[in-house]
Amino acid sequence: MTASPPQVLVIGSVNADLTVQAPRIPRPGETVLGDHAQVSPGGKGANQAVAAAQAGAHVTLIAAVGDDPFRAPALEGLQAAGVHLNGLTTAPAPTGLALITVAGDGENAITVASGANLHLAATHLPADLGAAHTLLLQQELTPEVTREAARRAHAAGVRVLLNAAPARGADPDLLAHTHHLIVNEHELAAVLPATAHLPRQAGSADIAAAARSLLAPAGQGPDTVTVTLGAHGSVTVTAAHTHIQPALNVTVVDTTGAGDTYCGTLAARLAHGEGLERALAVAGAAAALACTRPGAQAAMPPLADTLALLD
Numbered sequence: 491m492t493a494s495p496p497q498v499l500v501i502g503s504v505n506a507d508l509t510v511q512a513p514r515i516p517r518p519g520e521t522v523l524g525d526h527a528q529v530s531p532g533g534k535g536a537n538q539a540v541a542a543a544q545a546g547a548h549v550t551l552i553a554a555v556g557d558d559p560f561r562a563p564a565l566e567g568l569q570a571a572g573v574h575l576n577g578l579t580t581a582p583a584p585t586g587l588a589l590i591t592v593a594g595d596g597e598n599a600i601t602v603a604s605g606a607n608l609h610l611a612a613t614h615l616p617a618d619l620g621a622a623h624t625l626l627l628q629q630e631l632t633p634e635v636t637r638e639a640a641r642r643a644h645a646a647g648v649r650v651l652l653n654a655a656p657a658r659g660a661d662p663d664l665l666a667h668t669h670h671l672i673v674n675e676h677e678l679a680a681v682l683p684a685t686a687h688l689p690r691q692a693g694s695a696d697i698a699a700a701a702r703s704l705l706a707p708a709g710q711g712p713d714t715v716t717v718t719l720g721a722h723g724s725v726t727v728t729a730a731h732t733h734i735q736p737a738l739n740v741t742v743v744d745t746t747g748a749g750d751t752y753c754g755t756l757a758a759r760l761a762h763g764e765g766l767e768r769a770l771a772v773a774g775a776a777a778a779l780a781c782t783r784p785g786a787q788a789a790m791p792p793l794a795d796t797l798a799l800l801d
């Protein structure tokens with residue numbers, strides 16, 4: 491008898507990413523001429539679902555897409571990674587579309603047309619949320635559906651991981667139903683109370699102290715907070731510990747999707763029953779590897795490659 495793989499449920503966004511390489515990011519009112527556009531699958535929900543599947547979890551994505559030409563390219567990476575899409579809703583709106591300009595110096599500017607993503611509603615949530623071990627959420631859906639998913643999962647005894655991205659002011663009701671909060675430095679600043687002070691050149695001790703201020707008593711909010719720091723790795727705090735995780739030294743080609751790779755991998759390894767410290771190390775290695783390859787979903791490494799980098 492083989493044990494069934496850990497169940498990770500992702501409720502989140504699906505987009506088609508339309509990327510153009512241009513000499514620079516246009517200023518307001520300006521037109522710049524770039525080369526051909528490239529269409530690739532994206533959206534934080536889809537990206538994290540693919541990363542979790544690559545990291546060995548049995549993943550189901552609940553999401554909404556449209557019935558339009560961007561639907562197929564948006565779903566292609568999920569299908570290739572074996573993410574279960576039986577909870578996919580076809581909304582009366584176009585598939586989410588991210589318009590990305592990448593400049594010669596690697597800088598980018600992104601405009602997202604949320605489209606179908608904003609049509610995912612509480613009525614589309616699965617009745618049996620409790621069947622999952624872990625729920626992984628981001629902030630590209632309406633706050634209402636994200637909050638409702640967290641509330642129901644929390645009540646059903648499911649561990650709730652929230653990647654509070656893109657940055658948005660703290661939602662106390664959402665945080666109250668989150669067990670593990672994952673943010674980058676910018677998102678951390680957005681969720682901190684206005685009275686909290688995060689120095690401009692914050693060191694890991696400042697970051698840890700700020701993250702610690704978000705910890706809550708058992709069952710009333712995060713028991714774990716992870717702050718990702720790009721090439722500086724990550725800092726994770728629990729009531730008892732501070733884990734400082736340096737990033738692996740890799741040759742960076744494209745950091746797109748590094749955060750999503752990190753979150754999806756972390757969810758998968760924690761759902762697998764790995765200890766926090768090991769799961770953080772595997773997430774960091776997967777995210778570092780994703781930086782060595784172009785693209786977002788296409789860059790997410792299979793677990794064997796990630797483990798090979800760690801050993």
Ligand code: ADP
Binds near residue numbers: 720724739740752781
């Ligand atoms: P986001 O894209 O959400 O801002 P980060 O840039 O903090 O996320 O990256 C997430 C994680 O990816 C980091 O904690 C780190 O483990 C890994 N990572 C990001 N950039 C690099 C890099 N240049 N080298 C190695 N690892 C990286």
Ligand code: NA
Binds near residue numbers: 748781782784
């Ligand atoms: Na990449």
